[in-house]
Amino acid sequence: MSDLAIRLEGIGKxxxxxxxNDADPRIRYGSLRESLAGAVRGLFRGRPPGxxxxxxxxxxxxxxxxxxxxxxxxxxxxxSNGAGKSxxxxxxxxxxxxxxxxxxxxxxxxxxxxxxxxFHPELTGRENIFLNGTIxxxxxxxxxRKFDEIVAFAEIEKFLDTPVKRYSSGMFVRLAFxxxxxxxxxxxxxxxxLAVGDAEFxxxxxxxxxxxxxxxxxxxxxxxxMAAIRSxxxxxxxxxxxxxxxxxxxxxxxxxxxxxxxxxxxxxxxIETEVFVVDDVRIHSLDGPVVKTFDPVEILVDVTAKRxxxxxxxxxxxxxxDQHRLAGLDSKDFTTFPPLRSGEKTTMGFRIDSFPFxxxxxxxxxxxxxxxxxxxxxxxxxxxxxxxxTPVYGGRQMTNLHGQVGLTARAIGGTPV
Amino acid sequence: MATHQHxxxxxxxxxxxxxxxxxxxxxxxxxxxxLVWRDIKVRYKQTVLGAAWAILQPLLTMVAFSIFxxxxxxxxxxxxxYPLFAYAALLPWTLFAYSMTEAGNSLVGSQNLITKxxxxxxxxxxxxxxxxxxxxxxxxxxxxLLMIGxxxxxxxxxxxxxxxxxxxxxxxxxxxxxxxxxxxxxxxVRYTIPFLTQFWLFLTxxxxxxxxxxxxxxVVYGLNPMAGVVEGFRWALLGRKEAPGPMLxxxxxxxxxxxxxxxxxxxxxxxxxxxxx
Numbered sequence: 001m002s003d004l005a006i007r008l009e010g011i012g013k014x015x016x017x018x019x020x021n022d023a024d025p026r027i028r029y030g031s032l033r034e035s036l037a038g039a040v041r042g043l044f045r046g047r048p049p050g051x052x053x054x055x056x057x058x059x060x061x062x063x064x065x066x067x068x069x070x071x072x073x074x075x076x077x078x079x080s081n082g083a084g085k086s087x088x089x090x091x092x093x094x095x096x097x098x099x100x101x102x103x104x105x106x107x108x109x110x111x112x113x114x115x116x117x118x119f120h121p122e123l124t125g126r127e128n129i130f131l132n133g134t135i136x137x138x139x140x141x142x143x144x145r146k147f148d149e150i151v152a153f154a155e156i157e158k159f160l161d162t163p164v165k166r167y168s169s170g171m172f173v174r175l176a177f178x179x180x181x182x183x184x185x186x187x188x189x190x191x192x193x194l195a196v197g198d199a200e201f202x203x204x205x206x207x208x209x210x211x212x213x214x215x216x217x218x219x220x221x222x223x224x225x226m227a228a229i230r231s232x233x234x235x236x237x238x239x240x241x242x243x244x245x246x247x248x249x250x251x252x253x254x255x256x257x258x259x260x261x262x263x264x265x266x267x268x269x270x271i272e273t274e275v276f277v278v279d280d281v282r283i284h285s286l287d288g289p290v291v292k293t294f295d296p297v298e299i300l301v302d303v304t305a306k307r308x309x310x311x312x313x314x315x316x317x318x319x320x321x322d323q324h325r326l327a328g329l330d331s332k333d334f335t336t337f338p339p340l341r342s343g344e345k346t347t348m349g350f351r352i353d354s355f356p357f358x359x360x361x362x363x364x365x366x367x368x369x370x371x372x373x374x375x376x377x378x379x380x381x382x383x384x385x386x387x388x389x390t391p392v393y394g395g396r397q398m399t400n401l402h403g404q405v406g407l408t409a410r411a412i413g414g415t416p417v
Numbered sequence: 418m419a420t421h422q423h424x425x426x427x428x429x430x431x432x433x434x435x436x437x438x439x440x441x442x443x444x445x446x447x448x449x450x451x452l453v454w455r456d457i458k459v460r461y462k463q464t465v466l467g468a469a470w471a472i473l474q475p476l477l478t479m480v481a482f483s484i485f486x487x488x489x490x491x492x493x494x495x496x497x498x499y500p501l502f503a504y505a506a507l508l509p510w511t512l513f514a515y516s517m518t519e520a521g522n523s524l525v526g527s528q529n530l531i532t533k534x535x536x537x538x539x540x541x542x543x544x545x546x547x548x549x550x551x552x553x554x555x556x557x558x559x560x561x562l563l564m565i566g567x568x569x570x571x572x573x574x575x576x577x578x579x580x581x582x583x584x585x586x587x588x589x590x591x592x593x594x595x596x597x598x599x600x601x602x603x604x605x606v607r608y609t610i611p612f613l614t615q616f617w618l619f620l621t622x623x624x625x626x627x628x629x630x631x632x633x634x635x636v637v638y639g640l641n642p643m644a645g646v647v648e649g650f651r652w653a654l655l656g657r658k659e660a661p662g663p664m665l666x667x668x669x670x671x672x673x674x675x676x677x678x679x680x681x682x683x684x685x686x687x688x689x690x691x692x693x694x
Binding site: 008011015090091093098100102107109113117123134135137139186 | 462534
């Protein structure tokens with residue numbers, strides 16, 4: 001096809017899992033000693049130095065991903081943390097190479113995976129524009145040509161000759177983003193950079209991306225900000241645990257994803273306490289497929305009793321993203337659940353008439369217990385859920401000033417007396 | 418927009434064989450320029466002495482060498498005043514040691530770039546090596562002053578100086594790209610570099626003359642490429658009797674070998690830098 005921009009065919013990327021206690025599979029510090037020791041061990045066991053078990057200890061960040069993008073399309077890449085979005089962008093940007101599969105990129109590609117890559121704090125704003133511009137792939141002449149435009153976009157005229165280490169974080173982000181959006185590649189790859197800066201600047205950046213898209217250039221955008229994805233992209237793809245699970249019109253895809261993401265929280269892991277097996281933890285809105293602020297919401301825990309339980313109880317804590325406890329509900333405060341026999345299944349939980357938390361990421365912490373023995377036990381790690389980006393108080397975009405919890409309120413007073 | 422206007426890039430797992438593809442690096446020469454410029458610009462910011470460091474390092478070493486090796490140990494210096502004899506060798510040695518160290522640590526130090534932006538990674542050690550040239554230029558001026566002070570008139574051999582400078586750069590780059598690529602995989606390299614530099618200095622005729630090595634072994638001595646380079650410098654600057662012919666030839670051959678294998682090894686490992694760093 002004549003207007004093909006990106007084509008991926010069965011692309012996969014695996015990382016070798018490092019030492020056993022290595023939390024992040026991507027970081028593998030080798031040491032010569034380990035390698036040598038490995039080789040020697042291999043010799044004695046009659047195994048090649050490569051170590052045959054290495055193959056089983058692989059982690060597939062992406063597996064069998066195929067799709068096509070035409071020139072001029074703006075594609076949103078959707079998926080939860082660890083779904084492989086960033087790996088996909090890194091592959092397309094040529095930062096890392098696939099373990100299997102084939103890809104074709106038609107045209108110059110510019111990637112914006114982080115705001116301010118290569119900025120040096122000791123250098124001035126002016127110097128950093130040139131440095132960062134060339135790092136992102138511009139020619140010196142190109143930076144020169146766009147210099148004034150970049151400065152104007154960043155609104156830092158007065159501080160052009162100040163070292164950026166003296167910039168406020170807002171100025172820093174503005175400058176970094178300004179350089180990046182003035183790249184003029186045919187294909188632009190953007191990862192989560194819209195999450196930075198104040199609301200006004202975010203709006204400006206979105207506007208700029210839209211203009212870039214309007215010029216017939218191709219954009220691949222990753223963002224957790226669904227509202228941004230919906231407003232810029234036409235098409236979306238959804239990644240889940242490294243696989244491409246859906247592709248199509250961005251609004252349909254986004255709804256599907258959000259609904260799916262909220263369906264099951266335990267997701268195959270077995271969580272057990274002393275007396276219960278947790279089959280699932282669910283949160284859903286009675287108003288629609290996604291949870292919105294002020295919706296009637298149910299939080300439900302499906303359990304199986306491991307032995308006879310006289311007085312089962314559940315406690316749900318709601319935590320902020322930085323794991324501060326914001327609220328807690330204890331079933332004992334509302335009711336007494338009937339006793340359970342060993343092997344019996346039940347669902348316990350709460351209905352909240354008006355869910356107060358504002359759009360964003362939250363965590364539920366589940367505790368279960370046999371109340372006859374006064375023991376609540378933590379059931380697994382806190383479970384993540386999202387409250388969807390919607391206008392809460394009727395229109396304006398949310399800012400930090402709105403806090404974390406929504407209040408149903410109306411403004412009163414103001415009449416001169 | 419028609420496809421034929423767009424360059425096509427293929428993504429695929431790299432096979433066993435790699436091409437050097439140095440044109441790719443040439444495409445990114447603007448980036449190379451700015452990385453060198455950044456390193457130079459930043460190096461002496463927030464230092465009290467600034468660029469004086471470039472002069473002080475070889476100068477103080479020269480003074481120490483002159484006192485201990487020249488004055489106390491009465492080391493022969495081919496009929497050249499010992500301070501000049503030592504300084505003419507310290508000049509390329511300092512450039513080499515600095516550039517090699519910087520290049521060897523360059524990739525690991527550029528982790529943030531490597532994991533976030535694509536460009537030919539070779540630009541990074543290359544910039545590190547070239548960054549040493551400014552200091553070299555500054556301390557070269559001191560050498561000229563010393564030569565005037567000692568009343569040494571250079572011979573025509575001084576015209577070969579650019580070649581020897583190129584040879585130092587090539588040597589530093591050859592060792593540097595090997596170390597840089599290995600450093601990504603094995604952090605042991607970082608601790609090896611200072612030791613390597615120190616050890617290498619003893620093996621190189623900086624404080625002493627290669628004429629102390631018997632002529633029969635001098636060619637073997639050339640297997641240390643810096644031996645040929647340093648003696649070449651002395652010959653070009655101070656006009657000793659004879660050019661360090663066979664020894665230099667061996668050194669050049671070794672540098673070429675190290676450089677080609679180093680570049681290939683680097684290219685082969687390049688695609689996995691972002692994953693392993």
